[in-house]
Amino acid sequence: MQIMKESFGELDHKPVFSFTIINDQGVEVTAINYGCIITRIMVPDKNGVLENVVLGYEVLEDYLSDSNYLGAIIGRVAGRIRGGSFELDGKKYTVAQNDRTNHLHGGIQGFDKVVWNAKIIEDGVCFSYESKEGEEGYPGNLSIEVMYTLNNDNEFLIRYEAKTDQKTLLTVTNHSYFNLSGNSKKNILNHSLTLKSDEFLELDEGLIPTGHIAEVTNTPFDFRLGEVIETGVTSTHPQNVLVGNGYDHPFLLNSNHDNEIMLKDSESGRTLTVETDEPAVVVYTGNALQYNKDVQDVRTSKYLGICLETQGLPDAIHHSQFPSIILDKGQRYSSITKYKFGIKR
Numbered sequence: 402m403q404i405m406k407e408s409f410g411e412l413d414h415k416p417v418f419s420f421t422i423i424n425d426q427g428v429e430v431t432a433i434n435y436g437c438i439i440t441r442i443m444v445p446d447k448n449g450v451l452e453n454v455v456l457g458y459e460v461l462e463d464y465l466s467d468s469n470y471l472g473a474i475i476g477r478v479a480g481r482i483r484g485g486s487f488e489l490d491g492k493k494y495t496v497a498q499n500d501r502t503n504h505l506h507g508g509i510q511g512f513d514k515v516v517w518n519a520k521i522i523e524d525g526v527c528f529s530y531e532s533k534e535g536e537e538g539y540p541g542n543l544s545i546e547v548m549y550t551l552n553n554d555n556e557f558l559i560r561y562e563a564k565t566d567q568k569t570l571l572t573v574t575n576h577s578y579f580n581l582s583g584n585s586k587k588n589i590l591n592h593s594l595t596l597k598s599d600e601f602l603e604l605d606e607g608l609i610p611t612g613h614i615a616e617v618t619n620t621p622f623d624f625r626l627g628e629v630i631e632t633g634v635t636s637t638h639p640q641n642v643l644v645g646n647g648y649d650h651p652f653l654l655n656s657n658h659d660n661e662i663m664l665k666d667s668e669s670g671r672t673l674t675v676e677t678d679e680p681a682v683v684v685y686t687g688n689a690l691q692y693n694k695d696v697q698d699v700r701t702s703k704y705l706g707i708c709l710e711t712q713g714l715p716d717a718i719h720h721s722q723f724p725s726i727i728l729d730k731g732q733r734y735s736s737i738t739k740y741k742f743g744i745k746r
């Protein structure tokens with residue numbers, strides 16, 4: 402395993418570095434310590450051609466002006482919080498309303514927009530950040546570590562560890578846009594997705610869960626036997642139309658570490674299997690993606706990548722029937738999501 406560290410610019414007088422992890426098969430993962438952003442993942446297609454399977458930029462400036470959370474770690478709370486406020490032990494907290502009247506992805510300067518400390522570890526990189534009491538309106542001083550490691554089975558692992566000195570909210574994810582065609586030469590509409598999920602969350606006009614947990618059976622949300630993404634784009638189902646013709650929905654996972662999420666691109670032969678500790682995955686098909694990098698053969702960046710955001714359920718703090726995202730003082734937050742790249746001829 403090789404790990405290379407290179408300069409990637411500077412922000413607020415703090416150096417930004419890129420870290421490239423290369424395994425014995427030549428598979429590479431590159432990430433920067435600004436937002437722990439994954440900028441590139443190089444994996445072979447069925448002919449052994451190494452190409453990038455995530456959307457990313459080459460220079461820091463493009464990330465600073467990006468509004469799509471490309472490749473970034475998202476928190477303290479991934480997803481939305483209705484009304485940008487919540488109560489803990491009878492005390493009301495107000496967080497940024499940065500998505501109409503709701504809070505999205507940790508606020509105006511969430512984890513995706515800060516410079517993390519970084520150190521090279523065995524087979525990867527450990528990013529760490531001290532999120533101070535009151536940062537983005539959240540209570541508690543939070544210490545968080547995010548470890549990226551790659552092994553020789555072409556498995557890329559993200560491990561999240563955190564603790565707080567006061568009750569707070571925490572559910573973190575990675576917001577990479579995957580495109581298995583390689584170098585984003587095609588969009589993801591012909592990618593097929595298989596999900597071990599019987600239920601998804603219905604969303605309201607503000608893309609906040611209504612609280613209704615819907616069955617996938619006989620809907621364009623049934624990925625249990627595999628379905629192409631285009632199904633949701635051409636669908637007239639009100640939930641597909643609501644989110645801009647596609648998917649932007651939390652799916653409740655039936656099981657964990659059970660090949661529960663599988664993405665395939667038949668043309669390249671590339672496959673991605675995601676396994677996680679988390680109860681849900683938000684599938685976002687880039688319905689509003691503005692990707693400001695020239696790409697070949699694609700008229701628009703819409704649908705150029707698919708996000709598989711493994712996490713707690715959005716707005717869980719306002720839905721007692723959802724798994725809790727409260728992190729208590731003295732409690733250890735620990736979560737793993739594994740991305741395994743393969744080939745299906």
Ligand code: G6D
Binds near residue numbers: 468
């Ligand atoms: C849109 O609703 C979607 C989110 O789910 C996504 O994470 C973001 O764009 C990048 O707000």
